[in-house]
Amino acid sequence: MSTSTLQIETRQDEDEDEDRIVIKPVNDEDDTSVIITFNQSISPFIITLTFVASISGFMFGYDTGYISSALISINKDLDNKELTYGEREIITAATSLGALITSIGAGTAADVFGRRPCLMFSNLMFLIGAILQITAHRFWQMAAGRLVMGFGVGIGSLISPLFISEIAPKMIRGRLTVINSLWLTGGQLIAYGCGAGLNHVNNGWRILVGLSLVPTVIQFTFFCFLPDTPRYYVMKGDLEKAKMVLKRSYVNTDDDVIDQKVDELASLNQSIPGRNPIIKFWNMVKELHMVPSNFRALIIGCGLQAIQQFTGWNSLMYFSGTIFETVGFKNSSAVSIIVSGTNFIFTLIAFFCIDKIGRRYILLIGLPGMTIALVVCAIAFHFLGIKFSGASAVVASTGFSSWGIVIIIFIIVYAAFYALGIGTVPWQQSELFPQNVRGVGTSFATATNWAGSLVIASTFLTMLQNITPTGTFAFFAAVACLSTIFCYFCYPELSGLELEEVQTILKDGFNIKASKALAKKRKRQVAQGAVHHKLKFEPTQEIVES
Ligand SMILES: O[C@H]1[C@H](O)[C@@H](O)[C@H](O)[C@@H](O)[C@H]1O
Secondary structure, X not given: OOOOOEEOOOOOOOOHHHHHEEEEOOOOOOOOOOOOOOOOOOXXXXXXXXXXXXXXXXXXXXXXXXXXXXXXXXXXXXXXXXXXXXXXXXXHHHHHHHHHHHHHHHHHHHHHXXXXXXXXXXXXXXXXXXXXXXXOOOHHHHHHHHHHHHHHHHHHHHHHHHHHHHHOOHHHHHHHHHHHHXXXXXXXXXXXXXXXXXXXXXXXXXXXXXXXXHHHHHHHHHHOOOOOOXXXXXXXXXXXXXXXXXXXXXXXXXHHHHHHHHHHHHHHOOOOOOOOHHHHHXXXXXXXXXXXXXXXXXXXXXXXXXXXXXXXHHHHHHHHHHHHHHOOOOOHHHHHXXXXXXXXXXXXXXXXXXXXXXXXHHHHHHHHHHHHHHHHHHHHHHHHOEEEEOOEEEEOOOOOOHHHHHHHHHHHHHHHHHHHOOOOXXXXXXXXXXXXXXXXXXXXXXXXXXXXXXXXXXHHHHHHHHHHHHHHHHHHHHHHHHHHHHHHHHOOOOXXXXXXXXXXXXXXXXXXXXXXXXXXXXXXXXXXXXXXXXXXXXXXXXXXXX
């Protein structure tokens, strides 16, 4: 490989900007980078690991989804009285609170104890939480069960996408991580479906909670026999285990290529010192904030998670029931199924687009789409004349209303654009951070998600009452609009890049143009048949925009 800087090859018809992107190799000898994952056919082992890890996504969706149906059918089963509105809120919010608490420490725990043991620990939390709820006859036991279950949700919501991104071949890393989101939205859909079916069954809510034990037990059992990620083993200095997992993952790859890859990962792995986990955590927090590429990753990771929550999706999941009732749909469970079904279907579409079209593009399609849909809803609410007093809606005219129909259609449009972009992309967060701060970085981003979810869930009704539904939807639209600008300037294209290459992109700026050029280049290399393991690719250690 030559010592001169490497110019990304460009086609004539491509953007002129691409010509100005220069990629410099770190040294002449280093030609091992990114070889191994090119055009690797996906092995049954990677599929198994992905599906087992993403059961956590299912639990996240199911456990946050079943509660709205359960609250309807609990009736007087707790303390022999109807639940007050405040008690309902506590039961609902307890899981988000639990998730917020554990998400703060789960990343560090994943680095210290491993990803797999932490996921198995989350299974234990799901188990204890579910048993507390199933046997609850008192409100406080139910709330405690929901909190403990939330501990599990927080750990799983962080570690499952982290685990998947660390085992995935880079060209389909996005897709494999979206499988977690598919299970998540599928879990919400199934929870609403089961909830609707069990609504009128005596103690049906206990069955609903009990069903959550099935995936927990399956995940735990599988993990007894499966390994951790190769990158975790490299972090711990256990290179032999890392090689063993890579060999099982890439069955047709020569041993020397595997060895090269592990050496490469080991050379890039600069573990953060610390005598005990607390000092280590503190040093990682410092590293996260003081190294510019880490700090940029943090801005993107937390920014996207905040956008996901502050554009109002979760509050809409609850509120859509009331809206649909205004135009004659009396069955709020059916409504939730339509909205969460749209969420699921468009997450599936994101699955097909995320690596091909790229994360950046689907975000830049999704957010403006959401903005328009929210603006239309805000206008329609104005003409519908809906008011809120207490927790219930008062509509000026009941029955069939054309503005009501407009709202329904645009809520579904909003759900579609949401699921396509911001509902899915933030969970790709692990790829933003280098190995040494990946745990703590994803912790901060996940905690932002749960904090946002708590804030929105607890202020939504107040917003409806104080600034009207039109004001509330206009607020969400404004957030979505500003978020489009944020993503345009700050979110680089990361599809097809090695996890280790992302830091190069973020080193001296957000480097949007360079990222797009590099992502295109990687895709072109694959398309041109760069399938041979020995093929040399230049390691991208420095990217300069001139
Ligand atoms: O990505 C997920 C998904 O979009 C869910 O539908 C939503 O309830 C969660 O809050 C979010 O994190």
